[in-house]
Amino acid sequence: MAALALASCLLAMLCGFLILFRSKRKKEEIKGASGKHATGINGTTNGSLPEEGPKGEKVTVLYCTQTGTAERFARVLVSEMGARYQGNFHTNMVDIEDYEYKDKLLHEKMLIVITSTYGDGEPTDSATALHEWLKERSAEANGTEAEQLHYAVFGLGNRTYEHFCASGKFIDRALNALGGKRIGLRGEGDDDKDIEGDYDDWRDQLWPALETEATFLGLVSPKKQNGGIDLMNHFSAYNVEFQANFVCQEHPLYEGKPNKAGTFDANHPFLAQIHTCLELHTTQSERSCIHVELDIDGQGIQYETGDHVGIYPQNGEDIIERTAACLGLFLDQIVILKKPEIEADLHDVPSRPLSVRTLLAGYTDLLSSPSRAALLALASCAANPDEAERLRLLGDNHNRQEFQHWVLEKQRSLLEVLETFKSARPSLGLFLGSIAPRLQPRFYSISSSHTVSPGRIHVTCAVVKDLTPGGRVHQGVCSTWLQKSGASSSKLPIAAPIFTRHSSFKPPRDPMVPLVMIGPGTGIAPFRGFLQYREYLADSGVKLGPAYLFFGCRDRCKDFIYEKELRAWEASQIVLTSLHVAFSREGKKKDYVQHHLTSQGKELWPFLQSGYTYVCGDAKKMAKDVHAALVEIAKDHGGFAHTEAEEFWSDLHKSGRYLRDVW
Structure with missing residues (x-):
């Protein structure tokens, strides 16, 4: 009996503490939403x-x-x-x-x-x-x-x-x-x-x-x-109600339910199990590129060859732990977010109970650089006057050079800023409303064909790992999450919130029309889907026109991804007529896809005139260099002046026969 009485006493004390904690935090959040941090918006x-x-x-x-x-x-x-x-x-x-x-x-x-x-x-x-x-x-x-x-x-x-x-x-x-x-x-x-x-x-x-x-x-x-x-x-904030964990059960951020029309979209993503995650680079490579397969079999989500898939990623455990420490929050605390009626400029948020862990993992962008407005919001809650002044200076619209240098050029993340200005501890409502933007989906060209793999979406993903100018090792949010999820030893299936997006980057409707595909690195992704589609047509007895593929990588011993498949398709001389591979790091002289294009210009020119030309991959340099090579081919083998050659490709682009999927 004494033990029972002691247990009852302890339970009562715990409940009292939780009620007091919840009441105190709730008052703090409401103050953050309607006090100095948020001015009501009229009309x-x-x-x-x-x-x-x-x-x-x-x-x-x-x-x-x-x-x-x-x-x-x-x-x-x-x-x-x-x-x-x-x-x-x-x-x-x-x-x-x-x-x-x-x-x-x-x-x-x-x-x-x-x-x-x-x-x-x-x-x-x-x-x-x-x-x-x-x-x-x-x-x-x-x-x-x-x-x-x-x-x-x-x-x-x-x-x-x-x-x-x-x-x-x-x-x-x-x-x-x-x-x-x-x-x-x-x-x-x-x-x-x-x-x-x-x-x-x-x-x-x-x-x-x-x-x-x-x-x-x-x-x-x-x-x-x-x-x-x-x-x-003027800073907007959500009202946050802290819940007692043993009373309120956590819900997922995404429920995996379709919209009213019965389809899945960006606001109603499908929860696809990560079925396969394979490393495509060899052990000699210092980089990583993974092949991921997402299970959509019989679930009402469909795609077509050439489409894109959007994936909502999650921040890593170490990232959310560090962020929670900066905010003074417990990761397993359950909260309910509510948008004040006066804050029409705020996002609508899920009204169901969510943990702080779930919000920081899947809802907040913590690794992108903060906006100036976010820095001003942080300044409003910095206890240290020097830190508050520094944040105001960085956020000042009239002091852009300092923001450009310290934030943008150094590629400082929001998390880095939080860890630098330790006295700036915003409420969760203010943090979600005015400081941390929502974590956005990452888009990938689907690297499979619906004719061959209707129940699985294939993704070819380079795992991002770079050193920023500020000295931080930056790991891509989505690529790192996919890689770790695929390598997880958990027996429970890991689901990725996804949706498909229609693309105009499609194979020709007429299979006899020639096509020239140019895609170094992960730019090969949609063309793998194209070639699967052509193989399906060939197996069905359909006659195919010529197809040329120009692919590029660094070293054939390290990152020649999908080599066996490509070699097999070329050997058929039906699915793929000719494969040209540029290895940029093998010789003393850099070798890129545009060099192979110009060397094959005479053979390609009739097909460039009558067929479809596709470019996929890096927009900053590759796409421009490839376009310049195509212009030179038109000049050298078509007899055009430079302006006429540019107009030739412009006309093909307008007619949908020169297509680019670049980023």
Whole structure:
């Protein structure tokens, strides 16, 4: 009896401690969400407007995003506009996927479009239909369809690619052709440099441009509002309710359920078991490249040859342990996140109980460089005055050189910043709301054909491990997670949240059409799928046209991936007519795929004219060098001048016969 009484007493004490702990932390989180860290945003809505919304003119902020960056800028803009023009109008922030553009776009008065360009000048998946509709409407336009429309555009892209910010440029041209009047300059953000600085420049010129149109919009100048709002202290935060672990059971971050239409997408990923993970490099290689197979058999998720797969990765255990230590959190603590009603610019979050471990592992991007806004949010909670001042200096829009040097050039991660400024200990709500961006999916070209492997998606993945300029060993989040998951000794199957994405990078519909494939390194991935598809057709008795493959690696003894398969396909002389392999590190002189292209130019020229040409792999150098080689072939064997040769390949690109899947 005495033992029972003692046990009861201990249990009561434990419950009391947990209730006190939960109450204290909950108060701290609510203060972080509605106190000094978060100023309420007046007049903002998210998605469709209610029947009786806020008073004032409406400004629609439309975003088209592929990896979340355009959405992040849209949320920041909505937050800043709400604080700057309190109560004078309301913003309707909406994802293009949820926007009824055919019914609404031409009737908008003020529209701000923030749009990303994906790959080689393509719109995001969600914006493809909008592009097609605008293309049709603008081609038939007489310039009066949207006379009342005032609009602004900020395009996101990467100058590495030939068609930089193509989506933003196209939408600008189309709206102008329909009679819309652009307010301010078109913004262009370069992800290869300081895209946040590019956004700041565009936004800073947008304010006076908007205020010039104030009589039309019914706005007032922020100068008439008691000096305006201090945007430096405006940080959004979630409300966080800490739960008693023995009462509340944890749920997974992704549930693996389809959307209302019964399909899987980026917001409703499928949980695919990692069935196979094989090393493709030999033991002599100092690098790693893995072949991964994801099981989708009979689960309602499908793909086609040439498609992409998006994979939501997880941060490593050491990364989340270090982050939790910086935040003063227990990894196994269960929490429920709630978005305050006044914080329309925040992401919707799962309302089910999640552990801190789950949130830090799969929800937060901890290894990318933090934004300036994130540094300002950290400064707001730094106990050490010197650290707070240093963070404010780094986050100051007028001190970009220091941010560029200390953060971007050194490639410092958010975790490194947290460990450097130890007194900056934000609440979990503030950390998730204003500091750590959401961990985005990684996209891979599928390296199998649906005709041969309908129940498994194959992925060819280079395992990233680099030394940053700041001296940190950077390991790729997704590639490292896949590699460790495949090598796990756990008896429980490891599931990867995935979804497929349609691609225009497809084999020719007519199997007799010649194709030339150029893909060094992991750029071979889609072509392995192409060749599996051709083998399937050949086995089915279908006649095939010629196929050339130009592949490149460093050393045949180290990283000649899929060599046996490629040699077998070449030996057939049906699936693959000719295989050319460049080994860049074997001889004294560097040998690359473009050198093999030019040496085979005479033989290739008839097929380049009549067939399809595909390039897959690195965009910064390889794709440019390959394009230059193709131009030279057109000059040498087609008799073109340089300008004519460029036009030849431009025309092939427009007709869908010169395709590039580059990154």
